[in-house]
Amino acid sequence: MHQTLAILTFDTEGAGFYEITEDITRWLRETQVQVGILTLFCQHTSAGLMITENASPAVPRDLVRWLSAAAPDGDGYEHSAEGPDDMPAHIKTMVTGNSLTVPVADGRIMLGTWQGVFLVEHRARAHKRTIVAHVCGD
Amino acid sequence: MHQTLAILTFDTEGAGFYEITEDITRWLRETQVQVGILTLFCQHTSAGLMITENASPAVPRDLVRWLSAAAPDGDGYEHSAEGPDDMPAHIKTMVTGNSLTVPVADGRIMLGTWQGVFLVEHRARAHKRTIVAHVCGD
Amino acid sequence: MHQTLAILTFDTEGAGFYEITEDITRWLRETQVQVGILTLFCQHTSAGLMITENASPAVPRDLVRWLSAAAPDGDGYEHSAEGPDDMPAHIKTMVTGNSLTVPVADGRIMLGTWQGVFLVEHRARAHKRTIVAHVCGD
Numbered sequence: 559m560h561q562t563l564a565i566l567t568f569d570t571e572g573a574g575f576y577e578i579t580e581d582i583t584r585w586l587r588e589t590q591v592q593v594g595i596l597t598l599f600c601q602h603t604s605a606g607l608m609i610t611e612n613a614s615p616a617v618p619r620d621l622v623r624w625l626s627a628a629a630p631d632g633d634g635y636e637h638s639a640e641g642p643d644d645m646p647a648h649i650k651t652m653v654t655g656n657s658l659t660v661p662v663a664d665g666r667i668m669l670g671t672w673q674g675v676f677l678v679e680h681r682a683r684a685h686k687r688t689i690v691a692h693v694c695g696d
Numbered sequence: 697m698h699q700t701l702a703i704l705t706f707d708t709e710g711a712g713f714y715e716i717t718e719d720i721t722r723w724l725r726e727t728q729v730q731v732g733i734l735t736l737f738c739q740h741t742s743a744g745l746m747i748t749e750n751a752s753p754a755v756p757r758d759l760v761r762w763l764s765a766a767a768p769d770g771d772g773y774e775h776s777a778e779g780p781d782d783m784p785a786h787i788k789t790m791v792t793g794n795s796l797t798v799p800v801a802d803g804r805i806m807l808g809t810w811q812g813v814f815l816v817e818h819r820a821r822a823h824k825r826t827i828v829a830h831v832c833g834d
Numbered sequence: 835m836h837q838t839l840a841i842l843t844f845d846t847e848g849a850g851f852y853e854i855t856e857d858i859t860r861w862l863r864e865t866q867v868q869v870g871i872l873t874l875f876c877q878h879t880s881a882g883l884m885i886t887e888n889a890s891p892a893v894p895r896d897l898v899r900w901l902s903a904a905a906p907d908g909d910g911y912e913h914s915a916e917g918p919d920d921m922p923a924h925i926k927t928m929v930t931g932n933s934l935t936v937p938v939a940d941g942r943i944m945l946g947t948w949q950g951v952f953l954v955e956h957r958a959r960a961h962k963r964t965i966v967a968h969v970c971g972d
Binding site for chain 2: 559593594595608609610611614616617619620621623624628653654655658659660661663668669670671672673694695696
């Protein structure tokens with residue numbers, strides 16, 4: 559068994575789901591690992607990583623709406639240094655999580671038919687986001 | 697260190713928590729790994745995996761009620777192709793997550809006294825669900 | 835590649851976020867793993883593990899408030915054997931999760947600038963909590 563680690567960066571254009579399945583698939587192919595475990599880790603406290611349906615763009619839109627209703631922007635938070643979308647972004651990151659662990663077989667991420675990998679931007683404005691990708695296997 | 701990967705399938709009978717601790721324990725024993733890391737990955741966007749208390753059946757029932765109140769069935773979603781429980785199931789999967797990573801020692805999953813591993817069905821109707829099990833260790 | 839596993843215990847003083855970044859960093863240094871994957875697993879159903887901002891103590895306080903509003907203490911639960919904060923603690927553990935997987939490089943956890951590792955106590959009273967730490971790498 560051997561391992562490979564890389565730092566990948568992505569530009570977001572504000573709150574929403576950004577599918578990165580193809581970026582990860584391409585990186586994984588370069589590592590030449592056929593069977594193993596892929597870990598993705600987002601180095602931020604206001605952006606997350608998630609696997610959800612990638613067939614209908616209405617699914618991520620409904621998820622964004624639900625998250626915004628669950629943790630609305632506003633001045634009702636003690637922590638508000640960076641504006642009304644600051645603390646809600648930390649809450650939403652708690653809900654979505656900031657890492658993913660997925661088995662690999664035949665050199666590919668073992669996603670189900672309807673699954674895609676998404677970087678989830680929880681801040682209102684555009685950001686550059688860093689994801690650590692690690693694979694361990696044969 | 698070596699690794700083993702398998703695809704396990706489970707039948708659900710509609711929304712609820714289905715304990716799979718014994719199925720996973722049995723599979724793990726067959727791999728003969730004594731110390732390592734177990735990963736379970738659910739290949740669906742409307743069912744999840746969770747570790748919670750398995751002593752009192754009231755705990756999963758309360759969790760189901762809480763999830764249903766947090767993301768109620770209905771027509772208030774943009775994505776409603778498969779009915780009123782479709783989008784809520786995606787939201788609930790976001791909350792419960794769809795993978796688990798647990799250390800292994802003495803050939804057993806290192807669960808705490810009160811912990812059990814559950815497949816969580818978020819759709820109203822019965823489904824066949826696929827879980828990828830992977831263990832890496834010695 | 836090789837692996838090391840340890841059981842770490844922490845005392846909490848009731849509901850809140852307890853930063854354990856330095857404890858984990860110290861343990862990781864002793865393992866002498868330079869590059870790999872760190873897994874932390876909390877063996878409880880009423881306490882979790884999370885990565886969030888550690889610069890402003892107001893962030894964890896706001897997270898505790900949000901969790902308490904989302905799953906309020908009370909008698910509205912079927913499972914209430916251990917008191918009004920029992921079932922809410924299980925719900926909050928579902929939201930925060932109970933494991934973390936983080937890449938390691940240069941012998942250090944690859945946390946982002948603002949990230950810290952927290953043990954999250956969801957019960958009102960003080961508890962002793964057990965976390966399994968596992969690292970696999972070179």
